[in-house]
Every structure is written in structure tokens, then in C-alpha cells.
Amino acid sequence: MTPDRATYPGYRFPAEIISHAVWLYHVFSLSLRDVELILAERGITVTRESIRNWCRKFGCEFAAKLRRRRPKPGDTWHLDEVFLRINGQLHYLWRAVDQHGVALDILVQDRRNGRAAKRFFKRLLAGLKYKPRRLVTDGLKSYGVAQREILPEVRHRSSRYLNNRAENSHRPTRRRERQMQRFKSAGQAQRFLWAHSMIYGHFRLRRHLMTAGEYRRARTKAIRTWRQETCTQAAT
Known part of the structure; x- marks a missing residue:
């Protein structure tokens, strides 16, 4: 660890502590009080x-x-939207994942019409900076409107039975919504x-497709990448 990477400007706690708190909060279903207690047990x-400000x-x-x-993401993208009730009003979380379940992007909007779908596609x-070979969505017609205008050359399959990959990706969101x-x-x-989908997904490896040795190596690589990108370990 190099001295210039040990702290963040304007923060008195070391970068290692701040990044560890952010890691705990996003990777596990912990409240801010839970993270505070875990750090206190370690004398921090x-x-x-x-912690809220750090996150x-x-x-x-x-x-x-x-x-x-x-x-680079896979060439089949699954798109789905799920409702969120915020201050008594319905909003919609638009999410895209590839065929491996890797989160590509999310967008919270107050509509799920064609205009909202086009906004999500453009984002x-x-x-x-990649285009898929195939799109898989549920039966919402707004996806077809956006696909015909923005991705006319991409094959589009619309079926509620083929889109379990995207629907299952909402489960961590629901857990955190209840917890918060x-x-x-x-x-x-x-x-x-957005931060949760990227950080949580970075450490949620497809363990069921790996041997024990492959999983340990992938996990070690994920942790090393996290430490490098949060400036708590010099890149090698």
C-alpha cells in the first residue's frame, strides 16, 4: 500500500476503513447500524x-x-421493469442483464411507456458501447416501440416465460427495499x-458453474480488483 493511496482527501479515516464499510453495506443485507456495530467490534x-455519507x-x-x-457483456440481453413505491407514488425500476445474469444498467423512472423505454435503451x-444480438423482454409493448426505433436490427423476443433471468435479478433489490x-x-x-447492482454483482460469482478451485481463484480476483479500484492496494 502506498502512502498517497492510504487516505481520501478530506476524510480522517483511512481508505481501507471507508471502502470496507461501503463493501459491507452493499454486498450484505446490512443496515447502517449493523455496519456501525461491525466496525465498533474491531475498535473503529x-x-x-x-457511514451513510461514505456510501x-x-x-x-x-x-x-x-x-x-x-x-464485455453477453450478446443476449434480458430487460424487465418492476414497480417501486416511493412516498406513496409508483415508480418503475428498469433493469437489463445479460444471459449470464450480469447487471448491465438500471434506471428509475415514473413511467413505463414508450418514451421511458427509449430513454432506458439510450442510457x-x-x-x-455494445449492441446485443438478441433482446428478451416481457409482454410490455413499450419495449417493442423502443426496439424498432433504436435497435431495429436486433432480434426481439417478447415472452414472460423466457425472461426469468431478468425477473430473478430483482430479488436483491426487494431485499434491500424491505431492509431500508x-x-x-x-x-x-x-x-x-445503481451502485448496489454493480458492487453486489461484482462479488456474486456464478459458483454453481465453477469447481471449488475455480471459484476460489475468481473470488480472490474479485477482491483484488476491489482493493485496487478503491485505492487500498496498489495495482500490479
Whole structure:
């Protein structure tokens, strides 16, 4: 570890402690109080408000770095939307994953019409700079509107029975929504869920497809990448 990477400017706690708190909060279904207690057990006295500020400040930053290190996504993309109730109003979380279940992007919107679908498609393509070979969605007609205008050359399959990959990807969101007693604003939901999908997904390896040795090597690589991107370990 090099001295210039040991701390973040303006923060008195070492980078290792801050990044560890962000890691605990996003990878496990822990509350801010839970993270505070875990750090206290290790002799680190910090308030949950400080942890909240760390997660808000560094969560998206760390997630963006992990996203840039991610390999090229698969050529089949599954898209789905799920409702979120925020301050009594319905919003919709749009999510895209590839055929391996790797999260590509998310977007919280208050509509699920054709215009909202096109906005999500444009965000998805701008962030990834790749185009899929096939799109799989549920029966929502808004996807067809966006696909015909933005990705007319891409094959589109619309079936509720083929889209389990995207539907299952919402489970971590539902767990965190319950644990956080729902989101307080659309902006908060977008910031948290985008960072959460990237950080959580980085450590959720497809263990059922690996041998024990392959899984341990992949896990070690994921941890090493995290430490490098959060500046707690010099890149080699």
C-alpha cells in the first residue's frame, strides 16, 4: 500500500476503513447500524451518519470503476421493469442483464411507456458501447416501440416465460427495499440501486458453474480488483 493511496482527501479515516464499510453495506443485507456495530467490534468508532455519507459519496464512484473493469457483456440481453413505491407514488425500476445474469444498467423512472423505454435503451447503449444480438423482454409493448426505433436490427423476443433471468435479478433489490423500509426519493433509489447492482454483482460469482478451485481463484480476483479500484492496494 502506498502512502498517497492510504487516505481520501478530506476524510480522517483511512481508505481501507471507508471502502470496507461501503463493501459491507452493499454486498450484505446490512443496515447502517449493523455496519456501525461491525466496525465498533474491531475498535473503529464511527457513527452511522458518517457511514451513510461514505456510501453516498463513494458507492457510485467505486461502482463506476468496477463497471469499467467488467468484461464485455453477453450478446443476449434480458430487460424487465418492476414497480417501486416511493412516498406513496409508483415508480418503475428498469433493469437489463445479460444471459449470464450480469447487471448491465438500471434506471428509475415514473413511467413505463414508450418514451421511458427509449430513454432506458439510450442510457444502456451509451454506457456499454455494445449492441446485443438478441433482446428478451416481457409482454410490455413499450419495449417493442423502443426496439424498432433504436435497435431495429436486433432480434426481439417478447415472452414472460423466457425472461426469468431478468425477473430473478430483482430479488436483491426487494431485499434491500424491505431492509431500508422503502426508498425516500427517486434520486436516492437511483443512486443506491445503481451502485448496489454493480458492487453486489461484482462479488456474486456464478459458483454453481465453477469447481471449488475455480471459484476460489475468481473470488480472490474479485477482491483484488476491489482493493485496487478503491485505492487500498496498489495495482500490479
